[in-house]
Amino acid sequence: MRKVTLTLTLLGVFIGNVVRAQDELSLSQAIEQGLANNFSIQIEQNKQLQAANLNTWGQAGMFPNISLNASPSISYQDLETDNPFRFGGANTSTDVSPTLQASWVLFDGLNVRMTKGKLALLEEQSSGNAQIIIENTVQAIILAYYTVLLEERRTEVFANTLNLSRDRYDYVKLKGDLGSAVTFDILRDKNAYLTDSxxxxxxxLNHKNAVRNLNLLLAQPVDKTYQFTD
Structure with missing residues (x-):
């Protein structure tokens, strides 16, 4: 009796751990995780930020360019001598030479305005590309999420069909043992049972692949399972 109680206790703990291991996942949580972990979105957002930083009048050439440079130099001099009454040594000197350069194109036709227009167009294009990638990602996550729910429902239907086939096959076998069913009926129901199996x-396998595809979109481990709440 004590062994049975211990076995039931361990079984309950194991089942509880399995249930807790499945995280709850709603559709909004799936979209949030997918957008946060999608590398394509992160790359496009960085491109958009870079294009926004370049879209300035200074980058287009309207304002003067000022550059400050510094050239360090280090010299080393050995002070060793053959005079025994003087101590040898070394002398090290460091020098830094700064330079300042400024250039300003006062008139360059319409090149500045054309360059500024190209930079603005590049920023707008980067923003549009990022928006398209985000929308496509959201669409893919929604489709993958509801595909998992559909495959779950299909699995339940196939399981019920398999149970009915098994019961019908067991019933016709029993009738065959009693002599009230012919071999054709037994083989027919057995074939249906094997087909449903x-x-x-x-x-x-289809359900497992659907969950795997969703995990790939969410950048999660492919074997991670969830309890879908929507």
Missing amino acids: SNYLTQL
Whole structure:
């Protein structure tokens, strides 16, 4: 009795850990995770930020360019001598020479305004590309999320069908043992049972692949499972 109680206790702990291991995942949480972990979105956002930083009048050439440079130099002099009454040594000197350069194109036709227009167009294009990638990612996550729910429902239907086929096959076998069913009926129901078993295993694989595809979009481990709340 004590062994049975211990076994039931360990079984309950194991089942509880399995249930807790499945995180709850709503559609809004899936979209949030997908947008936060998508590398394509992060790359496009960095491109958009870079284009926004370049879209300035200074980058277009309207304002003067000022550059400050510094050239350091280090000299080393050995003070060793053959005079025994003088101590040798070394002398090190450091020098820094700064230079300041300024250039300003006072008139360059319409090149400045044309360059500024190109930079503005580049920023607008980067923003549009980022928006398209975000919308496509959201669409893919929504489709993958509801595909998982659809495959879950299909798995339940295949499981119920398999149970009915098993019961019908067991029933016709019993009738055959009693002599009230012919061999054709037994083989027919056995074939239906085997077909439903194969369909159920295939559906389990489809459901697993659907969860895997969702995890790829969310940048999560492919074998991670969830409890879907929507």
